[in-house]
Amino acid sequence: MTLTRRQFIKSSLAVAPAAALMPSVFTRAVAAAINQQASVGNRTLVIVQMAGGNDGLNTIVPANDDHYYEVRPSVNVLPGDVLAIDREVGFNPALTAFKELFDEGVLAAVEGVGYPGPSYSHFQSMDIWQTADPQKGGGFEGWAGRYLEGLPAGADDAVQSLALGRSLPRALFTHKATVPMVNTVAAYQLQRAPRAVADQDERTQALLRLYGTGAATRSFGEHLDATLRAADSSSRAVQGAHGRYASTVEYPDTKLGKSMKVVAEAVTGDLGLSVAHVSIGGFDTHATQLPVHGDLLKDTADAMLAFYRDMQAHGRDQDVVLMTWSEFGRRVTENGSGGTDHGSAGPMFVLGTPVAGGLYGERPSLTDLVKNNFKYTTDFRQVYATMVEGWLGAPAEAVLGGQFEQIPLLRREAVAS
Amino acid sequence: MSHLLRRASFGASKDELARFRTMGLQGTIDDLVDFDGVDDGELEARLASQETNIERQAHLQLWWLQRMAYSKRPLQEKMTLFWHGILTSSFNKTGAIPAMFEQNELFRRMGMGRYDEMLKAISRDAAMLIYLDSRTNRKAAPNENYSRELMELFTLGVGQYTEDDVREAARSFTGWQIKGKTEFLFNERQHDFGDKTFLDQTGTWDGDDVVDIIMQQPAAHEYIVRRLWEFFAYADPEPTVVARLVKVFSGSQTEIRPVMRAMFESDEFYSPRAFQGLIKGPAELVASTVRSLSIDTTFVSLRRGVEAMGQELLDPPDVSGWDGGVTWINSSTLLERVNLANAVSNGRSQNLTFHPGSLAGETAADSEALVDIYVDLLLGGEVADVTRTALVEHAEYLRKPTVSSGKAVPEDERQRSVVYLILASPDYQLA
Numbered sequence: 001m002t003l004t005r006r007q008f009i010k011s012s013l014a015v016a017p018a019a020a021l022m023p024s025v026f027t028r029a030v031a032a033a034i035n036q037q038a039s040v041g042n043r044t045l046v047i048v049q050m051a052g053g054n055d056g057l058n059t060i061v062p063a064n065d066d067h068y069y070e071v072r073p074s075v076n077v078l079p080g081d082v083l084a085i086d087r088e089v090g091f092n093p094a095l096t097a098f099k100e101l102f103d104e105g106v107l108a109a110v111e112g113v114g115y116p117g118p119s120y121s122h123f124q125s126m127d128i129w130q131t132a133d134p135q136k137g138g139g140f141e142g143w144a145g146r147y148l149e150g151l152p153a154g155a156d157d158a159v160q161s162l163a164l165g166r167s168l169p170r171a172l173f174t175h176k177a178t179v180p181m182v183n184t185v186a187a188y189q190l191q192r193a194p195r196a197v198a199d200q201d202e203r204t205q206a207l208l209r210l211y212g213t214g215a216a217t218r219s220f221g222e223h224l225d226a227t228l229r230a231a232d233s234s235s236r237a238v239q240g241a242h243g244r245y246a247s248t249v250e251y252p253d254t255k256l257g258k259s260m261k262v263v264a265e266a267v268t269g270d271l272g273l274s275v276a277h278v279s280i281g282g283f284d285t286h287a288t289q290l291p292v293h294g295d296l297l298k299d300t301a302d303a304m305l306a307f308y309r310d311m312q313a314h315g316r317d318q319d320v321v322l323m324t325w326s327e328f329g330r331r332v333t334e335n336g337s338g339g340t341d342h343g344s345a346g347p348m349f350v351l352g353t354p355v356a357g358g359l360y361g362e363r364p365s366l367t368d369l370v371k372n373n374f375k376y377t378t379d380f381r382q383v384y385a386t387m388v389e390g391w392l393g394a395p396a397e398a399v400l401g402g403q404f405e406q407i408p409l410l411r412r413e414a415v416a417s
Numbered sequence: 418m419s420h421l422l423r424r425a426s427f428g429a430s431k432d433e434l435a436r437f438r439t440m441g442l443q444g445t446i447d448d449l450v451d452f453d454g455v456d457d458g459e460l461e462a463r464l465a466s467q468e469t470n471i472e473r474q475a476h477l478q479l480w481w482l483q484r485m486a487y488s489k490r491p492l493q494e495k496m497t498l499f500w501h502g503i504l505t506s507s508f509n510k511t512g513a514i515p516a517m518f519e520q521n522e523l524f525r526r527m528g529m530g531r532y533d534e535m536l537k538a539i540s541r542d543a544a545m546l547i548y549l550d551s552r553t554n555r556k557a558a559p560n561e562n563y564s565r566e567l568m569e570l571f572t573l574g575v576g577q578y579t580e581d582d583v584r585e586a587a588r589s590f591t592g593w594q595i596k597g598k599t600e601f602l603f604n605e606r607q608h609d610f611g612d613k614t615f616l617d618q619t620g621t622w623d624g625d626d627v628v629d630i631i632m633q634q635p636a637a638h639e640y641i642v643r644r645l646w647e648f649f650a651y652a653d654p655e656p657t658v659v660a661r662l663v664k665v666f667s668g669s670q671t672e673i674r675p676v677m678r679a680m681f682e683s684d685e686f687y688s689p690r691a692f693q694g695l696i697k698g699p700a701e702l703v704a705s706t707v708r709s710l711s712i713d714t715t716f717v718s719l720r721r722g723v724e725a726m727g728q729e730l731l732d733p734p735d736v737s738g739w740d741g742g743v744t745w746i747n748s749s750t751l752l753e754r755v756n757l758a759n760a761v762s763n764g765r766s767q768n769l770t771f772h773p774g775s776l777a778g779e780t781a782a783d784s785e786a787l788v789d790i791y792v793d794l795l796l797g798g799e800v801a802d803v804t805r806t807a808l809v810e811h812a813e814y815l816r817k818p819t820v821s822s823g824k825a826v827p828e829d830e831r832q833r834s835v836v837y838l839i840l841a842s843p844d845y846q847l848a
Contacts, residue, residue, distance in 0.1 A: 051735070052735075119575075120565070120580060120583075121565070121569055121575045122735070122736070122737075123569075123575070163747075166727045166734065166749070167734065167740065167744055167747070168744065179748075180748045180749075181747035181749040181750070182748075182749055183725065183749050187752070187753065187756075188752060189752070190755060190756070191755075191756040191759045191760075192759075193763060193834070194763050195830065199819065199821065203811075203834065203837075206810070206838055207755065207841055209807045210803075210804055210841070211843055218801060218843060218844065218847065219693055219694050219847065220696060220743060220746070220843075223743055224746060224751070224843040224846060225843065227747060227748055230748050231748035231749070231751050231752045234748055281734070281735070284562075284735075286549075286550040286562040287550040287553045287560065287562075288553075334558070335559065335560045335561070336553065336554075336556075336557050336560065337550055337553035337554065337555070337558075337560045339550070339553075339560065341560065341561040341562065342561070342565070371580065
């Protein structure tokens with residue numbers, strides 16, 4: 001019997017203290033490889049989660065395929081509305097930002113991405129994507145977490161990883177490092193006492209002492225100690241970067257737009273950021289999909305465009321690559337609610353100056369379906385392998401627990417060697 | 418005693434703690450579990466004097482947080498919080514209608530009753546019908562959203578059913594709609610009256626039949642008992658514990674109250690694994706802080722803190738509710754917890770006033786005695802030695818003249834500072 005996600009998170013953390021003392025084989029292999037790769041020191045990967053299961057079929061729309069309108073008599077995009085990519089497909093009209101980036105040659109789309117034996121459960125499939133383990137058990141660590149474990153320690157105040165939102169995505173779970181999690185920069189600081197009750201420093205020191213010695217005596221002690229210390233140092237680093245940051249680029253006034261801006265501050269603030277994770281939720285469009293989905297796609301693409309332009313304005317666009325993911329695509333056939341149920345494969349997008357823009361992978365067939373679901377054509381771990389090894393310069397096999405053929409999404413000169 | 422009150426209540430005020438200690442553990446369990454006869458008139462009068470728009474999320478959050486902090490039936494509110502994390506729905510999807518209020522009241526009313534009855538009620542509940550799209554589940558092309566989560570998250574757990582079961586259950590719930598804002602409507606024209614084969618049983622099943630068939634599965638009994646244990650006691654319970662409680666649950670026609678009683682009376686509930694073996698959720702943390710320190714507030718200045726710590730009540734992150742446990746603590750939410758300690762301990766505003774003197778006396782106390790008073794109230798007297806030492810050192814430091822002013826800080830400030838450190842301590846984050 002496989003563990004549920006909840007059981008897994010809990011039972012894994014119960015043993016975390018012991019495991020934390022034992023770097024995995026992966027960790028050592030990753031560290032060894034990264035150490036030989038000084039050239040990739042400045043590189044950042046920004047992971048963009050489209051949570052809930054994005055409808056890939058209405059993202060890159062096969063508007064010239066009659067089968068599309070047969071399976072999607074109402075939840076569809078009309079041929080005249082798509083933003084043409086080629087003769088066969090076009091972007092959803094909400095994706096003007098992606099169209100612009102695609103035309104500039106810096107946006108790649110990999111079609112039909114999935115994995116064997118797809119799970120139609122949000123949570124199981126998210127776990128699979130985040131641990132990079134389709135065997136539905138996975139380890140505790142996320143795939144990006146395994147990469148981070150192997151990363152050589154940065155400066156004391158380095159923020160090597162950063163997640164935006166309320167809850168740490170499992171992709172970044174690691175035994176070794178505490179991944180700073182920021183919701184808003186304004187709130188991300190230790191507040192002082194309103195009146196000067198003795199000196200603030202003594203008060204802060206007393207607090208830090210409470211979080212420095214209790215690990216052996218309490219459950220969750222190590223986690224609490226490590227988290228407070230990471231919060232203390234990373235909040236000062238993030239505030240510092242925020243203070244130094246200036247930009248003429250205007251971000252969309254959305255949650256994702258705000259998140260992307262914090263990532264931009266960390267990159268331009270030279271915090272040593274290697275992996276960042278941002279997310280946008282709401283893609284679980286079982287009903288009245290069309291307007292909702294359009295807004296979500298627009299929010300996603302607009303925020304990514306603003307971030308990219310900001311990186312260009314700061315002369316840092318050659319240092320950053322963005323990659324989207326979603327736990328599954330949606331059912332090929334629509335339901336009676338004007339929506340779509342859970343499905344399988346969908347597209348992933350990769351954006352950046354180092355990216356060789358274009359369409360990749362094989363478009364899944366609209367007629368050769370499994371219970372009205374797509375057969376995937378590209379394993380998501382191939383895209384991960386490309387990011388881990390090709391972009392970040394770490395051994396993908398160690399991070400992903402297997403060999404996966406990379407996809408030539410990066411310009412040749414950008415590939416880590 | 419404090420352990421039980423952290424789990425089955427939202428902590429306890431100084432007076433409550435004294436009363437429960439007089440009653441003893443068994444008396445306290447009885448008082449908490451058999452709450453139907455407990456008069457909550459004071460709370461109801463307090464809430465009746467406020468203007469609460471039940472169609473507004475923010476209003477209901479204040480209303481509910483006050484219930485958690487001031488109810489004399491705290492377990493009823495704890496159960497409501499538990500069910501809100503399981504059979505969850507969100508204002509984000511219902512919009513400004515009374516549906517989330519009605520769902521919350523349903524949990525309060527049925528939360529200790531039979532689970533099969535609760536499932537049949539929640540399947541007709543407007544917020545749920547909207548949240549998981551049942552209301553647009555039509556015969557011609559069924560919507561699987563509710564059917565899948567009913568099995569995956571409410572009863573069986575992933576792996577205990579097939580994709581065909583999802584489709585067949587979805588057919589069974591077709592035509593379950595809403596009339597007006599929140600009234601349940603069975604629309605015969607949209608219901609599929611045909612045969613369905615669900616979990617190996619064939620018949621012209623409707624939604625109630627699906628619930629009954631699910632509740633015939635031992636996996637469903639084990640699932641809900643586990644979820645209860647993990648919320649109230651500790652993660653990953655021993656199979657023997659689960660088996661014992663499943664027996665209670667199955668033997669009482671899936672009634673929850675006997676399970677809760679058995680849990681609170683079990684040795685494992687008071688074992689080292691259980692003690693401080695959970696992390697307080699944000700609503701729990703804030704409500705119990707207010708209750709323990711006898712603070713009088715409408716939560717107007719605390720409500721956003723609960724959200725910032727990762728738990729926006731009535732708007733869960735997704736259909737699985739909140740992951741809870743260790744995921745409550747990340748660098749952002751822990752800063753929020755520490756900052757909340759700062760705000761509460763320094764509360765001097767009209768809406769949030771904390772009076773240290775009323776709990777520990779106005780005169781400068783011996784540092785050890787002062788720390789012990791608050792450690793007893795806020796941590797049940799049980800604290801790691803290193804924590805207690807650090808607290809006493811800080812209290813002692815504040816008794817001496819400061820370098821800058823040459824004077825010791827006022828006693829009121831000193832006590833606030835000690836309370837700040839306790840509320841901000843790692844120990845206090847644990848339940």
